[in-house]
Amino acid sequence: MKGCVFNDMNANENSARLPSQQEMKSSHKRKPNRLISEKSPYLQQHAYNPVDWYPWGEEAFQKAVKENKPIFLSIGYSTCHWCHVMEYESFEDEEVARILNENFVSIKVDREERPDLDNIYMAVCQAMTGSGGWPLNLFLTPEKKPFFAGTYFPKTERFGNPGFIAILQKISSLWQTNKESVIASSEQITKVLQSMAFTTPGEILTKETLKHAYEQLRDTFDTIYGGFGSSPKFPTPHNYTFLLRWWKRSNDPTALEMVEKTLERMGRGGMYDQLGGGFHRYSTDEYWLVPHFEKMLYDQALTAIAYTETYQATGKPYYADIVRGIFMYVLRDMTSPEGGFYSAEDADSEGVEGKFYVWTPDEVIKILGERDGKIFCDYYDVSREGNFEEKNILHVDKPLDAFAKLEGIQTEELQELLRTAREKLFAERQKRIHPHKDDKILTSWNGLMIAALARGAQALHAPEYAQAAVRATDFILNALHRKDGTLLRRYRSGEAAIPGYLDDYAYFVWGLIDLYEATFETKYLKTALELNKQMIENFWDEKGGGLFFGGKRNEQLIAQTKEIYDGATPSGNSVALFNMLRLGRVAGNPGLGKMADQIMKAFGETINQYPSGYTQFMCALDFALGPTKEIVIAGEPDQKDTQQILQEIGKRFLPRKVLLLNSLKDKSLGEIAGFVKEQKPIENKATVYICENYACKAPANEINKIIQLLDEP
Template sequence: MIYKTEQPEVERKPNRLIYEKNPYLLQHAYNPVDWYPWGQEAFEKAKKEDKPIFLSIGYSTCHWCHVMERESYDDEEVARLINDAFVSIKVDREERPDIDSTYMRACQALIGSGGWPLNIILTPDKKPFFAATYIPKESIFGRTGMLELIPRIKDLWEKNRDEVEKTAMKVTSSIREVYRGKPGEELDKDVFNMAYEQLLTMFDEQHGGFDDAPKFPTPHNLQFLLRYWRRTRDIIALRMVERTLTGMRMGGIYDHIGFGFHRYSTDSKWLVPHFEKMLYDQALIAMAYIEAYQATKDEEYGRAAREIFTYVLRDMTSPEGGFYSGEDADSEGVEGKFYVWTENEIRTVLGEESDLVKRIFNIEEEGNFREEGRLTGKNILHLTGSLSEIASDLKVPVDKLQKLLDDARLKLFTARERRIHPGKDDKILVDWNGFMIAALSKGAQVFNEPAYADAAQRAADFILENMHDSRGRLYHRYRDGELAVPAFLDDYTSLIWGLIELYETTFKVRYLQTALDLTTDQITHFWDNEHLGFYLTADDAEEVIVRKKQIYDGALPSGNSVAMLNLLRLGRMTANPELEMMAMQIGQAFSHSIQQVPSGYTQFMVALDFAIGPASEVVITGDSQANDTKAMLAALRQEFIPDKIVVFRPGEIELPEIIRLVEYTRYLSSTDGRATAYVCQNYSCKLPTTDTGKMLELLTTP
């Protein structure tokens, strides 16, 4: 949907956020609200002045965060009330997921739902007693406005402190209870069937995806379903994946001109997106398309993944090699303005070609979507059929239509580039970069594209060289030369995931070594020795109400789910059963929660699928530059065989570095100087083979 708000041209004096590096905080640096960053100074001031904390959490590409900032935080009257009643703290949820997840849970406990902007009122000792998401300046449509709400809360604080304290203690206790956890028994493959059945009941047969509106991509649902299909050969599971990926690619949630996916669809048809673009979506969605391409050999899925990478490498990559976090939904104060087109604009740019493009992308003179029941005159480019279907209707060869469309798209892209661009969140987050390193590495393997491997290596090297402190500990965020926020579990797990994929792409041993080193650090500082599983924060990090553990796989997969698969893969690679045992203990730690609603834990299901097996270990030996070695690797990478690890022992080196980490490769050698595959499955090894077809047969036959 498209909204417009006016921002007055008034010169402001900066508040203390002007000294921060975070883009979201800097967006609020000229508000008249007396903002503090999260830190001891703000809490000491609140205690000293006996004021509650007004905690506002959002992120730089959040549309409604911008709306609230323009309406209220940049308004002198509202700011005066806020400054009088509260000590105000501004937090970027992407930079401080520990704070965000804690108070999002509080919001859900207080009002039954959540979202961003997230506004929480706390006692000076960080206990929440009031929560809301977007709050208008003035009361409207039954939603209390800031001008009315702030005096009410101030009055409550001053006159009913006992009630406030009672609410704060109750909410805090409920949060602690949630994160205390309830371990259960070891899970088996019956839970796969439960997860599948639940996804099936939520599946939108007509448009793909799960549930109604708003509709999120949630690519780990699709990756689980691909594994379920491979395990059971249930064709419905594959159909759910294909219908969803096709619907997403055809819909307005996909940027057909500049590529990449918007964050979610506000309707059930994938037509009207929330226009922000997030790095993690590009990475996770690309991986789902790559796996679908491997499973079906449908070139449209491969093309979708490659187009996502084109967008990321063009628009989301820093000069140093790291990947930026996101792009805003808004430009010039209007959500989606950069992305939508009038029929006249299309005709002006394309001339005679416009009739064909208008037909393909469903461009209408009066617009193709409604806002408040009225057509807007604006068009969101989308498809209502596949390119082959459109080509058939037009009686044009598909390759010719594709060429015409590519040429027209380039002209539209060039014209769009002259528009004012949405803002870019140029901070570099380790966890989201880890996802993209993994995705690019997968893409490099499957599409045999060295540029993707090079980009993945540059990002990994940038993080490893720049985002450690003098102790070797990892940091979460980098921007403008500044490291900030000690790393969370998700930073470790996502980066390790990326490094494992990067090793299997380049076979550079240093990436596998670093993955193992980071795993050791992760276990040392995040593992719960008493109740099992990994905490979100390190043992020496700040505790916000409670030190929590997370397993739910929401918009992003949880750190524990990713850690489980990492441990299994590293355990198999290095023949370390202790890592595999720790992976199984993660399942045990959260099994009670998972059994309640398995469909909420699909990244965990991906890990459990590997754990239950049959999983395979493949060691390929041979001359790294020889054609037969390259051919064997290429054949292996084309197939959808997700539950495997791959190790390479270069035959041209007598004592290659890999044997230091993977001791069992010491005695493996090429047969008659030819590329040779050693395949083991379910802890049982087959005879080595130089025949690529035989290798694949061994991997696909239990």
């Protein structure tokens, strides 16, 4: 079975032709189904299917009970290639629609709007089939209990995959002739599901846990091309932010080499959009050449953080350039007029995956001219044979200096030629039919992007990134922050809806903490503490410790889940743990530290079994084990000496720091962190107070002494 998580592992073999724009328009002659009233772009994509779709809700469940029909539940998202394929093959098909409409109640769910449903039913699919992905398709009893699951099904049997029509007929027959066994099976599956959220507080996590995680990553590292394993290769940026922390702690050069090899290969490969900036979803091969072309907001945020930290660790401009490219893409193409960030861009345009991004030599030479076009094609490996379905994904496999020497031109001249060429080709590419953009705004993913921009602003000394983060934050606080202090998850077309999940709180608090450190606006720190408190009240498991994914204000489903695995995105528990540790130090609140200890104990046994599966959690553990640097600058933010200190801090990799600015003009920080009240400028100079391991150094206001204190291990 195939799903978008494994989408296009063999792109040439498995890519299915999707309908053209004209074909899609013809389907709109039909009467729309109930999804036409939904805000989700994914649900609206299915609004003209002949399938009698329902959104998740009581109307569908009551119909299933009244008519004694099982539920067909299909979960996906708007930029998922194989979701599009299954729609075109099956959900647009009159025969399939007739079988579904006669025998089932069909429900469509956008996994990005309802990750709670996706978490539960994906766990079922993985348990039943050994794998998962999207589209995620399940059959449930009218009480929402699952009894059959899978991912992509072709309309009829193909490549060993069972045909969807045959599955529908088989399940319909089983429901009518042996319903009791189906219900018994669903009850058993649900009991297993309900048991999965229970945690038994146990093992202690130590420095040995960090070492074990590092060794597991090292043992699966691809020493030739970077990344882990063979193919497909996912970016998983928290693997690299953890490796940087292990390098900082252990001084093991191999850890840094693993990070640099991977991030350089990723940035030079087809995974990175060489013209427009930003990263595609993942690489279908081990070389980072042929990507799955969709672009997700969370990937931009997390990879930007990894490249920013690697720039801080190495000082190499290459990594900073990639960060700028990511932000250029997000601020140009993924930012709403109100300042929030959109969710994703599709892999497909005109029904073909990657068509928007690929080139032929003739196209390049026509735009750039014979000489420049040939140089560009040679540098970016654009050939007559092509590297992707007879066309070319731009990528760099030659060192710039060596290539310039080969061409007989100066490196600076070559850089300028390539820069101008990229601008011309990008302008031409803009005239093409663009991939679909999922323009919903999610609180959680915006939190990640806010954190990334805030960190980039500090490391690159680029206040425009902090300004973009402020705009997004203020939008979330105005549009998705309710009067009772809780968060909503999704905004689209003027409507904010769906009570926030753990990730919405944890990721947004992360963004607020980093935004405070970039702007020193105390209101963001205050809001972070308030939302962290709301999160604990809403999601904390009083019995087993840790945080549930869905809370008291969310719909109560057949089971609760606790996410801890750090996959494509870090788990809410991992991020919440890190937030609590940071906020505890900032506010001098030992209660948050104790709660962080409970989270680590709650998941200790699970994590010690395979710590490299929890690398964001390992980043938090690294902070917890210390030593931390608590840095307070006593001075005014617009003073020249304050700015000089901030530049020195920003360009350094200090993963276990917390940073506060105590301004005499703003007394509000003292209300949160009372210990700063006595930390004042000395001799009217911006003065740095650094405490480490619960011991404070002598205050310093000379830049050389401050640099010495920052660089102490």
